[in-house]
Amino acid sequence: MASAAVIAPVRTAALRAVGAQRGSVAAERAGSRDDSALVEQVVRGDEHAFRRIVDGHIDAVSRTVTGLLGPSAEVDDVVQDVFIKLHANLATFRGDATLRTFVTRMAINRSLDVLRQRKRRRWMQSWGLGSELDAAGAVAPAHTPLEQQDLDERLRKALDTLPEKQRTVVVLRLVEGLSTEETAQVLDIKYGTVLSRLKRATDQLRAVLSANGTLEMLEDK
Amino acid sequence: MTQKNERHLSSALRAMVERERHRSVAPMATDRIVRLARGHGLVGQERTDPFVEGILGWARPVVAICLTILVLLVAYNVRLSNELPGMDTPTARVLGLPSATVALAFDPDFEEH
Numbered sequence: 001m002a003s004a005a006v007i008a009p010v011r012t013a014a015l016r017a018v019g020a021q022r023g024s025v026a027a028e029r030a031g032s033r034d035d036s037a038l039v040e041q042v043v044r045g046d047e048h049a050f051r052r053i054v055d056g057h058i059d060a061v062s063r064t065v066t067g068l069l070g071p072s073a074e075v076d077d078v079v080q081d082v083f084i085k086l087h088a089n090l091a092t093f094r095g096d097a098t099l100r101t102f103v104t105r106m107a108i109n110r111s112l113d114v115l116r117q118r119k120r121r122r123w124m125q126s127w128g129l130g131s132e133l134d135a136a137g138a139v140a141p142a143h144t145p146l147e148q149q150d151l152d153e154r155l156r157k158a159l160d161t162l163p164e165k166q167r168t169v170v171v172l173r174l175v176e177g178l179s180t181e182e183t184a185q186v187l188d189i190k191y192g193t194v195l196s197r198l199k200r201a202t203d204q205l206r207a208v209l210s211a212n213g214t215l216e217m218l219e220d221k
Numbered sequence: 222m223t224q225k226n227e228r229h230l231s232s233a234l235r236a237m238v239e240r241e242r243h244r245s246v247a248p249m250a251t252d253r254i255v256r257l258a259r260g261h262g263l264v265g266q267e268r269t270d271p272f273v274e275g276i277l278g279w280a281r282p283v284v285a286i287c288l289t290i291l292v293l294l295v296a297y298n299v300r301l302s303n304e305l306p307g308m309d310t311p312t313a314r315v316l317g318l319p320s321a322t323v324a325l326a327f328d329p330d331f332e333e334h
Contacts, residue, residue, distance in 0.1 A: 047255065047264040054251045062250070066242040067234075075245035083254045087263050144240060152237045159234065174231040175238050202227060209230075218229045 035099040039090050054083050057100065060176060061107045067171035068111040068164075070156055078114055082107045097185060104176075104186050108168055115164060151217060158208040166201035173198055 041049035058079065065078045086103055093102055144152070159167060172183045173194070184194045209215040247253070258264045301314070 042264070045264055047259065050258060050264045051251060051255050054254050058250055058254075062242050062246045063238055066245055067238045071241040071245050073245065075242070076247050076250070079246060079250065080254055080257060084258060084261065084263070087258055148240075151233070152240060155233060155237045156241075170234070171238075174227070175234050177235075202230070205230060206226070215226070215230075218233050219226070 035093075036095040039093050039095075039099065042087065042090055050087060053086075053099065057103050058083075060100065061103060064104055064107045064171055064176055065111050067159075067175045068108070068167060069114055070160065074114055078107075078110050082110050085110070101182070101186050104172070104178075105188075108172075108186070112164060112168075151214065154209070154212060154214045158205050158214070161208055162201050162204060166197050166204070169194055169197040170201045170205070 038049050038053060042053060061082055062075065062079050065075050065082070069075055069078065082103065086106055089106070093099070159170065162170060168187065169183060172178045172186060173180065178186065180191060180194050180198075184191045187194070206215060209218070255264065
């Protein structure tokens, strides 16, 4: 009985995944065809085609990078790097995945590099080898009500407590709104791994946000 | 975490990241990226048709070889011209023609040679 209760939600999730996968295959193929045509033009040196790609993906890329790095001047540089690197790697784009998957994967990899650099800088600073930690990371102060700023800071702190892998899943699933299937494809991990990381991450976020009363604030809003 | 809680959390996180993004990314980002790509020489130069590229690929070495032969012939001609006196030319020498001068051109017996 108990095992049936455990298996039922898993089976439902799996069936939903298969359905979503079938439904999105046709749209994905059409998207891939468009992407391939656009990519071909960019590889030939067409500036307008490159502008279209940047225009079409810059919001998603900058959201993903900001989600992982937080408010920082580094975000702007990373976003630029991602698109320049994307251009350099477009020749290797075979159209197996959508361009969105391709570019999101690059944005995540680049952001994780920056997070590792930050860790190294912090380590060096703790040994007195580095100076002015994150001096380049300062951004203009927020022009939002104090209450909003306070909420944002609490949410950011909670998000930053998550390990990189869980934070990446949260950013893709909850912030970027990708499906579990798409998240698994971007991160090149199993469907079940996405679900388990998301579960652990949301549990951790709930614990941190409940402890300082933020969760109640969110529910009241 | 319930679905309702997850929805609240999701929309709060999304709104927070959106605000952070506006603070972190300078305006006209697309223009800056395209300009940067142009600066790197990645865009703005249309590549030619592969067929034309193939022909150009073959033509380039042929042109280079022809130019080399031409330069060698000119050098050979100049060297021979320096060696030969009067109006002798390498062609005249190869054909075994007698030296021609302005005076000989007016010589009525010249054609008898």
